[in-house]
Amino acid sequence: MKNEMDLSFTAKIENESFARTCVASFLTPLNPCIDDVVEIKTIIGEAVSNAIIHGYNNDGVSKVLLSVMIENQQTIKMIVQDFGKGIKNIEEAKKPMFTSKKELEHAGMGLTIIEALSDRLEIISTLDLGTKLIMVKSLQQYDETKHD
Amino acid sequence: MENKITYEIVQHQTVIHFFGEVDINHVGYYRSKIQTIFLLDDGDVIFDFKNTTFIDSAGIGLVLGRFQSLEMQQRKLSLCALSKTAYKVFELSGLFELMDYLQEVKL
Numbered sequence: 001m002k003n004e005m006d007l008s009f010t011a012k013i014e015n016e017s018f019a020r021t022c023v024a025s026f027l028t029p030l031n032p033c034i035d036d037v038v039e040i041k042t043i044i045g046e047a048v049s050n051a052i053i054h055g056y057n058n059d060g061v062s063k064v065l066l067s068v069m070i071e072n073q074q075t076i077k078m079i080v081q082d083f084g085k086g087i088k089n090i091e092e093a094k095k096p097m098f099t100s101k102k103e104l105e106h107a108g109m110g111l112t113i114i115e116a117l118s119d120r121l122e123i124i125s126t127l128d129l130g131t132k133l134i135m136v137k138s139l140q141q142y143d144e145t146k147h148d
Numbered sequence: 149m150e151n152k153i154t155y156e157i158v159q160h161q162t163v164i165h166f167f168g169e170v171d172i173n174h175v176g177y178y179r180s181k182i183q184t185i186f187l188l189d190d191g192d193v194i195f196d197f198k199n200t201t202f203i204d205s206a207g208i209g210l211v212l213g214r215f216q217s218l219e220m221q222q223r224k225l226s227l228c229a230l231s232k233t234a235y236k237v238f239e240l241s242g243l244f245e246l247m248d249y250l251q252e253v254k255l
Contacts, residue, residue: 105209109208
């Protein structure tokens with residue numbers, strides 16, 4: 001089954017929950033297991049809040065783009081894109097506990113979590129032009145006998 | 149599920165129960181509420197995530213911040229009943245090197 005969705009929403013932090021819920025609904029026909037759903041929601045949540053908070057500084061005006069592609073029954077490709085600030089040093093940003101906004105009491109774990117929960121993470125970023133995250137995740141084979 | 153926190157203080161031990169989503173939309177409110185609860189007793193604290201449906205890195209930041217604030221008063225924080233994914237991201241963040249993990253709340 002090939003299927004695609006695109007979503008565009010304003011950089012307001014309350015839209016983060018909307019975005020991850022949307023993706024979970026979109027994937028429902030695949031009948032994914034609960035762990036996969038929670039992991040994908042976590043990946044989307046982290047990527048989208050990065051775009052809103054770091055890309056656009058929570059400006060409430062700019063747009064975040066989200067695309068999800070079901071490439072086959074098991075492989076999901078997710079793209080989260082902003083046209084904001086960009087990342088100065090990608091390697092540094094990927095380090096656990098790195099945060100550019102210490103005052104927010106954030107753990108600095110966003111990209112580390114995305115990298116750990118997805119099979120592949122690609123970051124394309126240019127200063128003042130924006131950031132694009134491409135994430136690929138394979139779903140576990142859903143087996144009803146294991147989910148009694 | 150409603151997003152909220154509740155607490156109980158039993159035998160000099162504070163248990164805070166998290167319901168629903170512990171995400172970037174809620175951590176600000178929870179932070180001030182928890183800090184107020186911390187003032188009610190000076191014993192150890194357990195965070196119970198049994199009824200939590202979602203935790204993101206802001207939730208991890210909330211836990212780390214509260215751990216540090218309790219540590220300054222020589223109080224211990226333990227975590228309890230995380231989902232499989234939440235356990236994975238907490239482990240990744242090194243939280244279990246700082247805090248104990250309990251399968252369930254025993255009072």
